[in-house]
Amino acid sequence: SQQGEEDPQALSIQEGENATMNCSYKTSINNLQWYRQNSGRGLVHLILIRSNEREKHSGRLRVTLDTSKKSSSLLITASRAADTASYFCATADTGNQFYFGTGTSLTVIP
């Protein structure tokens, strides 16, 4: 399967702490994207990083990409209770087909 895998599967932190989640994948990619899903809702796109980029920032989000290790990380700084959600990485392979990981469930405790 070309599906990515997030690690950890579940993460619980206190409000104000940083949250880091990782994604590993198996094939060559054109880009890697992170999405957020609140319970029972659709996914919302957070950030896209291209295969020739190593780091990208968007507000409190920081994404890194290491194509040699086929891995990416998503860092959420100064977490808030509203950040509680599931986070998925998705890879677009060289044929531009998307593959989603199994997700990290983040709980931010107020």
Add this chain to the structure above:
Amino acid sequence: SQTIHQWPATLVQPVGSPLSLECTVEGTSNPNLYWYRQAAGRGLQLLFYSVGIGQISSEVPQNLSASRPQDRQFILSSKKLLLSDSGFYLCAWSWGLGQKLFFGSGTQLSVL
């Protein structure tokens, strides 16, 4: 701005009954359209995608089918539902393959 509509939000159907889920996109032309299924607590599985009217690509063999009768309309169907068809179905669109996806709010399907 672009919006995506997906309905119904929840659906309970008996085994063997037909299915029709509809998705429409507004505010853009010739979008790529996708149907995903998400099992409880799991990742997303791509079922179908379409790059144009009448063009459907299937990722997973199953008793589901998809159609795109109009540019911005994508329909997921089944003639006879199975228990294993239960799940959360998500429609999405993008401007092109490999570009970011915009998701609908999903349909929770329970087959009993």
